[in-house]
Structure formats: structure tokens, C-alpha cells
Amino acid sequence: MQYTWTEFEQRLIIHRDVKIDISRMLFKYETQIKEYIDKIQQLTFDKTTSIFDELYEIQGYLSVAKYKYYLELKEELDWFIYHFERGDENDVREYWYSKFCNGFIWPFNEGS
Incomplete structure (x- = not known):
């Protein structure tokens, strides 16, 4: 099948x-993440x-967008997906609460 320029x-x-x-x-998702982290700190x-x-x-x-639909995400969002994979577990939440309240700043970076 050949497409015309107009169709293309x-x-x-x-x-x-x-x-x-x-x-x-x-x-918008990235902005929401930042806002939620700010709230957690308070x-x-x-x-x-x-x-x-x-x-x-x-x-x-974001995980569905990346892995099911092969959407390429910014490095910060990739990092967020990776580190919040088990975000439903209380000990993981306690870990991130501690990090956020001790100056950990979004966007995430490998040095933190």
C-alpha cells in the first residue's frame, strides 16, 4: 500500500x-512528584x-508507559520508576521519608 503525501x-x-x-x-506528573515530596518534608x-x-x-x-508502551522518559522519571517500584511497602516509605526530610532533593540523582 502506498500513501500519498497528504495522508503521510x-x-x-x-x-x-x-x-x-x-x-x-x-x-504534570513530574510537577506532582515534586509537590508531593515537598509535602512529605512538612x-x-x-x-x-x-x-x-x-x-x-x-x-x-509511568511504569506502564515505559514498559508496556515503550515510552522513553527523562532520566529523572526513569530513576523514580526504579526506586519507587516497591513504594507500597512501609519500610521503603520510611526510607524515602528519611531521605526527603534530610535534604534529598528532586530530581533524583545517582550521587544522592
Whole structure:
């Protein structure tokens, strides 16, 4: 099957628009992660359950995007997916709570 330039160009426009939308959505997730980490730093560990639940949920969404749909993510989001894979476990949450409250800053980096 051969495509005309018009058909090809239409698909390119759709591709561009979807790519822009996905970039905006990823930016929103990244912003939410930053906001949640800031909130965690202001609370006692006992009051962070719902925030960690949200972070774990975001981790799941991003993980599906990366592994099921082969979406390439920024290094910071890849790092977040990797380190929050077990974000539903209390000891993991305690570890990250301690890191966040002791000056660990998003975006994550290997030196921290």
C-alpha cells in the first residue's frame, strides 16, 4: 500500500500533536512528584500515607508507559520508576521519608 503525501502529512501532524500532549502530561506528573515530596518534608511520617500512595500510583502509571508502551522518559522519571517500584511497602516509605526530610532533593540523582 502506498500513501500519498497528504495522508503521510496528516499522520505527522497527529504524531506531533500527540507527542506534545504526552510531554505536557509527563511534565504534570513530574510537577506532582515534586509537590508531593515537598509535602512529605512538612509532615510526620504517620501523616504521609496518602501522599506515598499517590507517588506509588504515579510510579505505576509511568511504569506502564515505559514498559508496556515503550515510552522513553527523562532520566529523572526513569530513576523514580526504579526506586519507587516497591513504594507500597512501609519500610521503603520510611526510607524515602528519611531521605526527603534530610535534604534529598528532586530530581533524583545517582550521587544522592
